[in-house]
Amino acid sequence: MHPVNQNRELKIGSADVSLRGLILPMGLRIDTVLIQGSNLSCSYSPTNITAEEPGKLDVFVSAVDLNQFLNTMAGTGLKNISIEAKDGALHIRATKTVLIDVKAYAVCTLRIDSHRKLFVDLQSVEIMGVGTKQLIQSQLDKINPVVDTADFPIPALMDTVQIVDGGIKVLGRVHAPD
Numbered sequence: 001m002h003p004v005n006q007n008r009e010l011k012i013g014s015a016d017v018s019l020r021g022l023i024l025p026m027g028l029r030i031d032t033v034l035i036q037g038s039n040l041s042c043s044y045s046p047t048n049i050t051a052e053e054p055g056k057l058d059v060f061v062s063a064v065d066l067n068q069f070l071n072t073m074a075g076t077g078l079k080n081i082s083i084e085a086k087d088g089a090l091h092i093r094a095t096k097t098v099l100i101d102v103k104a105y106a107v108c109t110l111r112i113d114s115h116r117k118l119f120v121d122l123q124s125v126e127i128m129g130v131g132t133k134q135l136i137q138s139q140l141d142k143i144n145p146v147v148d149t150a151d152f153p154i155p156a157l158m159d160t161v162q163i164v165d166g167g168i169k170v171l172g173r174v175h176a177p178d
Contacts, residue, residue, distance in 0.1 A: 010043075014038040017034070018032065019034075020033075028061070038052075055173065057158075058169070063168075078139055085168060089109055106124065107124045109121050116150065122136055
């Protein structure tokens with residue numbers, strides 16, 4: 001067996017990493033995380049990976065996973081939460097029990113803050129045909145931000161977010177760990 005030369009450096013033309021079913025510390029399951037990088041260098045002792053330029057980040061959270069997360073996080077506040085990702089917005093239906101069951105319908109958009117945190121922003125809400133944001137906003141405050149790149153396994157920045165049929169797509173950049 002030959003000893004490993006600790007000063008060696010590997011050159012990597014390109015690398016693709018695919019993570020499936022990544023569960024963030026707060027419980028949100030991310031369907032897929034795709035990371036692409038090029039012109040990488042890897043050295044030993046300690047192991048270090050560097051890149052000449054940031055890699056690409058492509059994240060997809062399905063509406064099913066977001067729905068499950070919201071139902072888990074809602075606690076006793078809301079129940080029967082259902083989410084539909086369509087027309088560039090999240091359409092949320094839920095039931096709030098206040099002596100009787102009260103049905104709510106909300107339309108939300110997504111916002112990236114400082115390239116690191118993804119927030120759900122309430123645009124409109126109807127409860128029994130009447131618009132009132134306070135009830136739903138208090139629930140959103142409990143879950144925001146829904147994604148924080150500090151929870152990712154490598155340093156990442158989010159650049160764009162799109163609500164697409166079936167879920168949420170986030171594009172961004174990754175950097176080699178320091």
